[in-house]
Amino acid sequence: MSDRDPQFESSFMDDYFAEADEHLLAIRRCLLMLDAAQGADVPPAVLEELFRSCHSLKGISAMVELREAELLAHHMESGLRAIRQGDVALDGGNLDTLLAGANALEAVIVAKRQGVPVPSEELAIAALGALASSQVAVRRPPADAPDSIGNARGWTVTFVPSPELVARGVKVDTIRARLLEFGKIRSVTPRVQAGGGISFEFDVESGDEASLSALRTDGVSYESLPLPVSPAQADAAAAGGDPSTSPRAWEVASGAPGNFVRVDLTRLDDLMRVAGDLVVTRSRLEDTLRRVERHVPAREFRSLQEHDSLMERQLRDLREGIMRVRLVPVGEVFRRMPFVVRDLARDSGKRVQLEITGQGTEIDKFLIERMMDPILHLVRNAVGHGIETVERRVAAGKPPDGTIRLSASTVGESVIIEIADDGAGIDIAAIAQRAPAKGIRTEEGVLDSRVLLDIICASGFSTRDEADRISGRGVGMDVVRGTVQELGGTLEVATEPGRGTTFTITLPLTLAVIDAIIAHIGDQIFAVPQSAIQEIIEVDPGSLRSLEQNELLTYRGRALPIVRLGRLFHISAAARPRLHAIVVGTGLSAVGLLVDRVAGHREIVVKTIADPLIRVDGVSGATELGDGKLVLILDVAALSRSVRERRRAGERALV
Amino acid sequence: MTEKALPAESAKTQTYIVFVVAGTSYAVPSHQVQHMEMVERVTPVPNAPRSVEGVVFSRGQVVPVINLRARFGFERTTINQRARLLVIQHGNRTVGLLTDEAREFITIADGSIQPPGDAIGNLSGGYLDGVATLGQRIVLILNIREVVESTPVAAA
Numbered sequence: 142m143s144d145r146d147p148q149f150e151s152s153f154m155d156d157y158f159a160e161a162d163e164h165l166l167a168i169r170r171c172l173l174m175l176d177a178a179q180g181a182d183v184p185p186a187v188l189e190e191l192f193r194s195c196h197s198l199k200g201i202s203a204m205v206e207l208r209e210a211e212l213l214a215h216h217m218e219s220g221l222r223a224i225r226q227g228d229v230a231l232d233g234g235n236l237d238t239l240l241a242g243a244n245a246l247e248a249v250i251v252a253k254r255q256g257v258p259v260p261s262e263e264l265a266i267a268a269l270g271a272l273a274s275s276q277v278a279v280r281r282p283p284a285d286a287p288d289s290i291g292n293a294r295g296w297t298v299t300f301v302p303s304p305e306l307v308a309r310g311v312k313v314d315t316i317r318a319r320l321l322e323f324g325k326i327r328s329v330t331p332r333v334q335a336g337g338g339i340s341f342e343f344d345v346e347s348g349d350e351a352s353l354s355a356l357r358t359d360g361v362s363y364e365s366l367p368l369p370v371s372p373a374q375a376d377a378a379a380a381g382g383d384p385s386t387s388p389r390a391w392e393v394a395s396g397a398p399g400n401f402v403r404v405d406l407t408r409l410d411d412l413m414r415v416a417g418d419l420v421v422t423r424s425r426l427e428d429t430l431r432r433v434e435r436h437v438p439a440r441e442f443r444s445l446q447e448h449d450s451l452m453e454r455q456l457r458d459l460r461e462g463i464m465r466v467r468l469v470p471v472g473e474v475f476r477r478m479p480f481v482v483r484d485l486a487r488d489s490g491k492r493v494q495l496e497i498t499g500q501g502t503e504i505d506k507f508l509i510e511r512m513m514d515p516i517l518h519l520v521r522n523a524v525g526h527g528i529e530t531v532e533r534r535v536a537a538g539k540p541p542d543g544t545i546r547l548s549a550s551t552v553g554e555s556v557i558i559e560i561a562d563d564g565a566g567i568d569i570a571a572i573a574q575r576a577p578a579k580g581i582r583t584e585e586g587v588l589d590s591r592v593l594l595d596i597i598c599a600s601g602f603s604t605r606d607e608a609d610r611i612s613g614r615g616v617g618m619d620v621v622r623g624t625v626q627e628l629g630g631t632l633e634v635a636t637e638p639g640r641g642t643t644f645t646i647t648l649p650l651t652l653a654v655i656d657a658i659i660a661h662i663g664d665q666i667f668a669v670p671q672s673a674i675q676e677i678i679e680v681d682p683g684s685l686r687s688l689e690q691n692e693l694l695t696y697r698g699r700a701l702p703i704v705r706l707g708r709l710f711h712i713s714a715a716a717r718p719r720l721h722a723i724v725v726g727t728g729l730s731a732v733g734l735l736v737d738r739v740a741g742h743r744e745i746v747v748k749t750i751a752d753p754l755i756r757v758d759g760v761s762g763a764t765e766l767g768d769g770k771l772v773l774i775l776d777v778a779a780l781s782r783s784v785r786e787r788r789r790a791g792e793r794a795l796v
Numbered sequence: 797m798t799e800k801a802l803p804a805e806s807a808k809t810q811t812y813i814v815f816v817v818a819g820t821s822y823a824v825p826s827h828q829v830q831h832m833e834m835v836e837r838v839t840p841v842p843n844a845p846r847s848v849e850g851v852v853f854s855r856g857q858v859v860p861v862i863n864l865r866a867r868f869g870f871e872r873t874t875i876n877q878r879a880r881l882l883v884i885q886h887g888n889r890t891v892g893l894l895t896d897e898a899r900e901f902i903t904i905a906d907g908s909i910q911p912p913g914d915a916i917g918n919l920s921g922g923y924l925d926g927v928a929t930l931g932q933r934i935v936l937i938l939n940i941r942e943v944v945e946s947t948p949v950a951a952a
Contacts, residue, residue, distance in 0.1 A: 710842030754860040771839040
């Protein structure tokens with residue numbers, strides 16, 4: 142089938158991106174450690190891991206024919222080799238070159254993933270090339286005689302078989318024979334690769350790199366073992382028989398991930414879907430049970446009911462189990478932040494310390510992937526807009542180093558992520574000045590934090606006259622808030638002049654299954670997430686008061702704005718003597734959603750609505766209640782927002 | 797990379813699924829049709845575009861339903877037993893097309909498909925790929941891209 146190929150290719154690329162991400166992360170982590178060590182006493186294990194990650198990245202980039210990444214990784218590798226051999230010092234300048242190389246690598250891979258033209262990274266390559274070749278000018282070790290046995294070194298030679306190679310007659314036995322022509326094979330280890338394929342790792346001793354290099358076209362990659370081995374050492378290793386007794390430095394550094402499997406998220410989604418289907422099936426079973434109750438002897442029925450409720454509990458356990466598998470530590474996202482902060486601080490001449498806590502806090506993989514860019518943006522903002530320059534900080538009597546705290550914690554069913562800086566705080570007067578059209582009143586510099594957030598999240602808003610390099614790229618605050626709300630979370634801001642700004646993101650732990658209230662409007666049924674509901678009150682339609690465009694209900698001594706969902710959604714319904722109002726939001730942002738009646742509580746499986754034809758305001762997803770029919774889930778946040786906006790528009794019209 | 801040379805003769809004919817909207821026969825290439833189903837109940841989506849009938853679950857997925865009668869500018873009719881939903885894969889989107897009926901699976905030679913003439917093109921607003929003449933019958937080949945992508949999206 143010819144239509145399988147693109148699919149195969151895309152899953153192949155997915156594997157590549159996943160693996161490339163891991164290597165990029167490792168490269169960044171190592172570079173940061175080297176930076177911290179400032180050249181003094183560089184831990185060899187770190188250098189080793191760095192080298193290995195670059196090497197692997199080069200290999201996999203070559204396989205997917207991402208030439209630019211291959212080239213960059215190759216030059217990184219050469220530079221690192223020179224450093225490792227002591228030919229080049231690891232000073233600040235060289236470290237910056239390596240950092241620039243890592244940035245360029247990431248840019249190339251990100252561009253490839255997003256399907257945009259891959260940037261040319263000639264500058265970074267040239268710098269890396271100069272770094273690697275500086276050894277030649279400085280001091281070159283005595284030229285090796287490449288095939289002299291006396292100079293034999295240890296190599297790890299990896300062979301990845303492929304159908305294409307087999308077609309050319311290249312198999313593992315062929316490689317083994319070729320290696321024996323110019324070297325000694327100390328051991329062979331088959332390895333299962335991330336994508337499920339198999340590879341063979343030869344531990345080889347040879348002085349002939351040229352011959353090794355010639356094997357590259359046959360699916361072979363190689364790297365030198367950290368230390369040159371003497372024949373005596375080699376013999377000892379051979380006698381030991383078990384190569385794993387001499388662990389390499391990088392293995393110690395990277396830990397032993399033996400107990401982990403990497404699972405494609407879509408497989409977990411499938412599993413979650415099946416579990417969700419089971420929930421629906423069980424609720425059908427329960428409906429049927431209720432219907433047949435009077436036809437079944439009481440004792441038998443009790444037994445049926447017990448099985449049913451046992452099944453309900455077990456299903457809940459099953460779902461929670463799958464959900465737990467989907468949870469990953471937020472640290473995966475946090476890990477790259479020190480790198481970002483370091484880069485930005487250097488570019489802007491500020492001094493910034495980043496404190497990270499709660500890396501171990503777990504959250505749904507899907508959620509945290511979507512939150513990557515928003516968190517990145519808030520951290521960039523904290524460096525760019527939050528933290529002041531050293532001079533200003535000193536002048537204000539603050540320590541010269543600014544501090545950004547990035548923290549995560551779990552509270553109940555929510556995860557809270559905070560990005561706090563101890564900078565100048567948001568200049569409320571300036572904000573108010575920049576946003577006169579918003580109809581916002583500031584009384585003596587006091588601005589409701591919610592209103593403040595509305596302003597800074599308005600699309601295109603920036604306190605700077607022009608977007609600068611630090612904060613002016615990527616997503617804006619409007620996108621940050623949009624993403625958070627899309628994921629069912631909230632964004633808050635607190636700021637204090639001279640003391641700093643804190644952004645707080647609250648996200649649900651996971652998305653898949655929620656408790657909901659089922660509401661009827663005319664002949665249509667909707668589900669309302671229970672977490673958003675404050676209370677449900679019965680309403681006599683005669684008690685509603687009309688005020689301009691709005692209807693209000695006097696409730697607990699306050700005026701509660703009412704949204705007639707039937708009117709908003711253009712659903713015709715007969716007049717009823719009693720209605721229900723679902724109260725959502727608190728305090729000033731409380732709103733009553735008016736429906737015909739509320740018909741109980743259900744546990745629902747949330748399905749997302751992806752197609753643009755049916756993504757309408759006020760609807761966040763869909764679910765099935767057990768009869769196969771689709772029921773829409775209301776987006777309570779969007780609905781109450783629309784009311785507030787309408788009210789604000791009304792106020793503006795009055796002015 | 798994926799362009800494997802197809803044998804010359806396989807390019808000559810294609811299988812189509814024929815459906816009827818307001819008395820006219822249309823066809824879509826069968827490889828673009830995921831499956832067909834009877835239409836039980838479509839959940840209306842408030843404030844969705846006019847030609848969007850609503851949403852259904854199809855094999856666990858939330859799928860929008862485009863009412864082709866409405867899309868082509870005909871009167872809506874009540875959905876009956878003969879109505880069929882054609883679930884179409886278009887790029888990474890899955891969209892249901894609501895038709896009056898769909899019962900035929902036919903093979904059409906590429907040679908018997910002509911580009912839509914100006915007169916016919918005007919009739920159906922440009923969402924035709926061609927016109928196939930099969931003996932006495934005329935079948936209009938639907939341009940799925942046009943139907944799916946030019947349906948106005950929901951107003952946010």
